[in-house]
Amino acid sequence: xxxxxxxxxxxxxxxxxxxxxxxxxxxxxxxxxxxxxxxxxxxxxxxxxxxxxxxxxxxxxxxxxxxxxxxxxxxxxxxxxxxxxxxxxxxxxxxxxxxxxxxxxxxxxxxxxxxxxxxxxxxxxxxxxxxxxxxxxxxxxxxxxxxxxxxxxxxxxxxxxxxxxxxxxxxxxxxxxxxxxxxxxxxxxxxxxxxxxxxxxxxxxxxxxxxxxxxxxxxxxxxxxxxxxxxxxxxxxxxxxxxxxxxxxxxxxxxxxxxxxxxxxxxxxxxxxxxxxxxxxxxxxxxxxxxxxxxxxxxxxxxxxxxxxxxxxxxxxx
Numbered sequence: 001x002x003x004x005x006x007x008x009x010x011x012x013x014x015x016x017x018x019x020x021x022x023x024x025x026x027x028x029x030x031x032x033x034x035x036x037x038x039x040x041x042x043x044x045x046x047x048x049x050x051x052x053x054x055x056x057x058x059x060x061x062x063x064x065x066x067x068x069x070x071x072x073x074x075x076x077x078x079x080x081x082x083x084x085x086x087x088x089x090x091x092x093x094x095x096x097x098x099x100x101x102x103x104x105x106x107x108x109x110x111x112x113x114x115x116x117x118x119x120x121x122x123x124x125x126x127x128x129x130x131x132x133x134x135x136x137x138x139x140x141x142x143x144x145x146x147x148x149x150x151x152x153x154x155x156x157x158x159x160x161x162x163x164x165x166x167x168x169x170x171x172x173x174x175x176x177x178x179x180x181x182x183x184x185x186x187x188x189x190x191x192x193x194x195x196x197x198x199x200x201x202x203x204x205x206x207x208x209x210x211x212x213x214x215x216x217x218x219x220x221x222x223x224x225x226x227x228x229x230x231x232x233x234x235x236x237x238x239x240x241x242x243x244x245x246x247x248x249x250x251x252x253x254x255x256x257x258x259x260x261x262x263x264x265x266x267x268x269x270x271x272x273x274x275x276x277x278x279x280x281x282x283x284x285x286x287x288x289x290x291x292x293x294x295x296x297x298x299x300x301x302x303x304x305x306x307x308x309x310x311x312x313x314x315x316x317x318x
Contacts, residue, residue: 028052031050031089032047032103032104034103036107038108043065044065051089055086058078075110076110078106079107081096126147126157129147129150131174133150135178137178137179140180140182144159145157146201154171154175155168172195175191177219177221179223180223183232185201188223190221194212194217196210196212196221198211208252211249218237219238219240225317232249233248242261242263243257244265245257261280263280263282269314271313279308283304
């Protein structure tokens with residue numbers, strides 16, 4: 001009872017704090033009001049409020065009643081008789097008929113507060129690799145995760161149960177790249193020896209023979225977009241040797257070798273119109289036609305290595 005009385009008295013003090021000198025001289029109309037939540041819960045007992053009380057002062061009173069321990073007060077929106085209180089009570093009630101024998105209900109609604117908080121803990125861990133994890137990639141349906149490690153293995157993980165599915169062995173060096181086919185049935189992985197291996201995501205077994213041709217390690221893997229080839233037969237790879245190779249994963253052969261960069265290729269993208277974009281340490285970006293391997297254009301201007309690429313259609317293609 002003592003706490004309720006003190007809160008009511010503090011609310012009255014807050015409501016009268018910001019009155020101007022002219023308002024103090026004139027007689028101010030008052031109303032008996034009570035705060036009410038959207039769900040119909042009444043907040044404390046009715047209090048006497050002046051009609052010229054502002055929305056900012058209503059914020060202070062409401063937060064004083066709720067008495068949260070938050071570092072910052074919660075912002076609220078207030079309504080009286082289905083009209084939002086934007087400036088003060090008088091302006092919101094100018095078209096309403098007040099009954100002096102009834103308590104005026106002020107509906108308060110909390111506003112959304114977006115706060116950025118630092119990640120302070122790990123939500124889950126997936127142990128299993130014996131060496132550093134170098135590459136990871138989510139499956140198209142988001143149910144599995146593939147990881148390549150310095151222990152020369154590729155692992156499939158079930159994200160729903162956070163448990164390992166398969167451990168794929170075959171690479172002879174660090175697994176540097178992993179890439180899922182758009183239909184989610186095949187995972188491509190490449191190691192530092194330049195070999196590319198294909199894995200069945202349903203069984204974890206290797207599909208076909210390794211794709212061999214690069215003279216140095218593979219830096220990037222990308223599949224042909226699904227709408228261009230729903231069978232997901234073509235895979236492109238870039239290497240430190242400066243070449244870009246387009247593979248047919250069904251027959252296991254290299255269809256086209258795109259040679260033109262003077263140094264290693266760091267990143268490649270396969271666009272939705274059939275163009276392949278490659279970034280290189282020779283400070284250029286080249287655009288290739290995937291059907292016949294013709295070089296369409298060379299984009300120059302960077303003063304140092306081009307390490308990554310992004311297309312405006314990346315989200316749509318994914």
